Amino acid sequence: MTIMTNNSARHAIDLSTEPPQLYGRFRRDPLMRLLTGIGKVWFPFWGPVSPLRDPAADDGVLTLDIIDRAVVAVDENVIALTFAAPDRSILPEWHPGAHLDLLLPSGRMREYSLCGDPGDRHTYRIAVRRIPDGGGGSIEVHDGLRIGDSIQIKGPRNAFPLVLPGFGSASRKLRFVAAGIGITPILPMVAMADRYGLDWSMIYSGRSADSIPFAEELAQYGDKVTVRTDDVDGLPTMAELVGPTPDDDAGLSVYTCGPVPMLESLRTFLTDRSDIELHFERFSPPPILDGTEFQVTIASTGRTETVAADESVLTALRRVDPAVPYSCQQxxxxxxxxxxxAGDVDHRDTLLTQPERDEGWFLPCVSRCDSESLTVEI
Ligand code: FES
Known part of the structure; x- marks a missing residue:
């Protein structure tokens, strides 16, 4: 008992001090003392330049260089941008399904899925479709960002993780369903599934062959990828999208990204299939369920706007003030x-904590109103 107590006490000494010398001639080993001293002087200078440091600034914002810009769809409406640290050091790690927040020079913030190789720790790649009648973010990326420019980003963050069969998923088969620019989060998932030798297949749909990005990059996977276009094949059925379902107990996981109508149809189609996991990411706002009309008042001006039953508070506010910031709309x-x-918020997000809600915060892209009107502080 006594020996155990002494050993415990010995382990409790400050581990940053040098150990005793092996031969007992000195209370502290002189060589270890020298090396510790060198380390203490050297580290403050080495830390900031170490390739293993996390280059993210304290506020999570990184400034990166744009090192490549490529047109990746024949119709030239999709470009891929590749970023790297100014000193080409290692970037924070990411996994398939992750996205970056781009802080654009105009002040807009937009989210884009990472579509490069997660194994490449020195670059990030995103792809952006030009949306002429959108909020202006994609136009700014297409027309304003060039090779050699700097761009501020936040992230990566992952709201659409790939759960590998055998590592958290009971399924042993993977089915990827991408539509148009929805290919971006799917691309690194396919690469990972293929690299790990998993049982996977993919269907990729779009309006026309000219409109679908990364067609050439996907050609390397041969007949594991089925490309179909609406102008030639018509709209796909849900059975086509899901593909052959396993007739054994292998289980199937479907990962999909595309327009809301396609995702909603897939959800309905698979409602009764408890043997099939469905993982999806939207690239546009979700449909508004059980919406009713109400008024929103801007506190600073007293102006009141009607929020229709099928639109978000954000949409109504941006009619009045297009500078109201937004990104994911989800x-x-x-x-x-x-x-x-003033007013009772019907919170429909999964982000805010209860204390934040109690303080009056809400997310106008999804949350609505339980009373007749809301007053917002802008
Ligand atoms: S825009 Fe992302 S939470 Fe509202």
Missing amino acids: GFCGTCRLKTS
Whole structure:
């Protein structure tokens, strides 16, 4: 008992001090003392330049260089941008399904899925479709960002993780369903599934052959990838998208990204299939369920706007003030966060904590109103 106590006490000494010398001639080993001293002097200078440091600034914002810009769809409406640290050091790690927040020079923030190789720790790649009638973010990326420019980013963050069969998923087969620019989060998933030798297949649909990005890159996977276009093949059925379902107990996981109507149809189609996991990411706002009309008042001006039953508070506010910030429009990034000073909020996000809600914060891209009107502090 006594010996155990002594050993415990010995382990409790400060581990940053040098150990005793092996031969007992010195209370502290002289060589270890020298090396410790050198380490203490050297580390403050080495830390900031070490290739293993996390280059993210304290506020999570990284400034990167644009080192490549490529047109990746025949119709030239999709470009891929590749970023690297100014000193080409290692970037924070990411996994398939992750995205970056781009802080654009105009002040807009937009999220884009990472579509490069997660094994490449020195670059990030995103792809952006030009949306002429969108909020202006894609136009700014297409027309304003060039090789050699700097760009600020936040992230990577992952709201659409790939769960590998045998590592958290009971399924042993993977089915990837991508539509148009929805290919971006799927591309690194396919690469990982293929690299790990998993049982996978993919269907990739789009309006026309000219409109689908990364067709050449996907050609390396041969007949594991089925490309179909609406102008030649018509709209796909849900059975086509899901593909042959396993007739044994292998289980199937479907990973999909595309327009909301396709995702909603897939969800309905698979409602009764408890043997099939469905993982999806939207690239546009979700449909508004059980919406009713109400009024929103801007506190600073007193102006009141009607929020229709099928539109978001964010949409109504941006009619009045197009500068109201937003990004995901799905209630998970927090960019659109505003405070209310009157009215009952119907919170529909999964981001805000109860204390934040109690303070009046809400996300106007998804949350609505339980009373007749809301007053927001802008
Ligand atoms: S825009 Fe992302 S939470 Fe509202």
